[in-house]
Amino acid sequence: ARPITPTFGEASSPAVSPDGRWVAYVHSYEDEDVIAVVSSSGKGWPQHLARGRDFYMQPVWSPGGDRLAWVEWDHPNMPWDGSELRVAELAFPEGSLPAIARSEVVAGGADVAVLQPAFSPDGGALFYVSDETGWGHLYRHDLATGERSALTSGDCEYGTPSWGQGVATFAVLPSGRLIVTQQRQGFARLVLIEDGGEARELDIPSDYASFENPVASPTAERLAVLASGPAISPRLLVIDLEGGAPEVTTVRLSDPEAFPAAGLSLPEPVSWTNTAGSEVHGLYYPPASERFEDHGPPPLVVFVHGGPTDHVDAGWRPQIQFLASRGYAVLAVNYRGSSGAGRETMLALRGEWGVADVEDCRTGAEAMTARGLADGDRLAIMGGSAGGYTVLRSLQVHPGFYRAGVCYYGISNLFTLASDTHKFEARYLDSLVGPLPDGSSRYRERSPIFHAHTIADPIALFQGTEDRVVPRDQSDSLAATLRSRRVPHEYHVYEGEGHGWRKPETVDAFYTSVDRFLRRYLLG
Known part of the structure; x- marks a missing residue:
């Protein structure tokens, strides 16, 4: 080659x-x-x-x-x-x-x-x-x-x-028909559009809720697509439409072992009204555990997705299933700025990052508590990258609301994020926060690193030594401030890891530490 x-x-x-x-x-x-x-x-x-x-x-x-x-x-x-x-x-x-x-x-x-x-x-x-x-x-x-x-x-x-x-949500078959992924409130389905424009849902025999990057065969009415569901780990499917009714073949599994159904949680779409009077959507995962039984409403972990221009769907979510299997309810929040709910919602975070997302998470936890789906005295918030930023801001803006926070490679300095990132995201914060230098005061106000002294609730920080998006010195500084103020915290640094975990031993250590930390502050 x-x-x-x-x-x-x-x-x-x-x-x-x-x-x-x-x-x-x-x-x-x-x-x-x-x-x-x-x-x-x-x-x-x-x-x-x-x-x-x-x-x-x-x-x-x-x-x-x-x-x-x-x-x-x-x-x-x-x-x-x-x-x-x-x-x-x-x-x-x-x-x-x-x-x-x-x-x-x-x-x-x-x-x-x-x-x-x-x-x-x-x-x-x-x-x-x-x-x-x-x-x-x-x-x-x-x-x-x-x-x-x-x-x-x-x-x-x-x-x-x-x-x-290469991101794709539809594919063109040799006949001119199209297969497209339709997303509604976190659940996806495959839709077949005939050459004349008629559309119908494909009858796929399983509880799939997420489909990614469909690819059509150039010579036959076949489609390859990555699929998963809340209780179905990701797999590569080939869907044959030559005979009319779809024939589905599983080509490869991401994990060949079946997960016990008793330990998996099936999400329910939920919505609530935020302080701005607009509707927010999310997915509520009830606890799914035979080992961890409790009386009354369960402790709740608010899960914050990254991006922030992204969303949580009902596909396979190992982090959420891990929490549900330990006896926690989980609320995955598609806060203002999330994709999947129309352009207006996606652009609603303009100028409001670090404010609107924080409020949507808080009002979501309050709504679940009011409905008896969560114990309002046992709330935690968890997220990574942009989601970790929301975790830090939430603990600063609403002290005492959450019993604990889990932040992995969370953004804490908006100035360095704007100046040190790659070309694609170099002006991303212009819309999310505001252009510099005019918005300098807003950047400082919303950068958690400058207000670490306001965090008083227990927090677990996780950081990779090779992270180029969130340099280690930012998390080092946060941890030092927490230590000097004697705030209950844990700080875990993983050698050789970047903006996300790649090594199996890191993944194992991360989940073990999260489990121990949440047990101490939500179940203890």
Whole structure:
């Protein structure tokens, strides 16, 4: 094997032309991103097809190889804030690489997110997801007439934030039919859209609740997809639609061992009203344990997802199942700013990170207590990365509300997060907190590291030595302040770990420590 792209910079999202001669890809070097094309033989130097925008994503060839489509956008936007879908007609000069003859933007804009371009099998149309109506829906753009039509509708999501290249929620079958993932209140299902536009749910014989990155066979009516459920660990499925009714084959399991049903919790979708008067959604997991029996409402752990532009769905969640198996109820909060509930909800965290998320977690715990689903005197909050930031802010803003907090590689300094991160997220905080330097006072006010002295409730901190997102010295400083003020705390540092745990021994040590810590402060 030998490289066919330059050894400097990074190449991503490669797309091979239908005739196999060319590879289009996104090339990133220093602060510039471009769409480039190179010969698949590796002979010759690549040529830039598109440049001048800050970001490019997911280049895709038309079946005839005469067009290329991609998504592009600029700072300070993230792709889910606003992006554009561009289609280019290609020219093929003799003896040269393909070049762009003409191009046009066919969808998206500064306040509309588009993603996942895919050509129809006959090359006459382009499919994509857009949130122009306030929800991520699937559209068809006719390349001959310019007409477009919506293929889905309703208050549900058919897209997801593009945190990286290759994210997909739908696939185009050889017949022109589409399979798309529909998300509603944390539960997903697969929907088949016929060539004429009729849609129906696929009858999949199992309790799956999450489907990721569907991929269609190029030659048969088959689909590969990653699937999981609250009691089903992730697995790779192949769904055959050749005979009409779907035939499902499990190709590979992430864990070959079946988990005992008695030790697993099935989530219930819940909602409540926050202090702003808007509705917040979440998933409530009741305790699922034969060993840990209690009388009355159970202790509750509020689980805060990362991102923060992300959400918790009802797919396989080992952290949550671990807690439920130990006798805790868990409330997974899709606070303001979460995806999966429409554009308005996703953008509701603009300028409010560290405030709105904190309040939505608190009001969620209060709602579960009022419904008899939680013991209000035994509440804890737990999260990592952006979720860890919410944990720290919650303990500072609402001292005494939670009996304990668990924070793993949590963000504590917004200034360093804004200045030291990679290009993709370099302006992310412009919308979440505000642009610098004008927002400096807000950054300081909401950075937990500057207010560590206000934390009085027990907290467990977990940190990797090689974390480049949250440098170790931030957690060291937090722990030192807690120690000087004699706040009950634990501080665990894992050698060689980054922003997330990779080593089995680290994962084991983490869960053992969390179990012991929560037992002490919620069950003790």
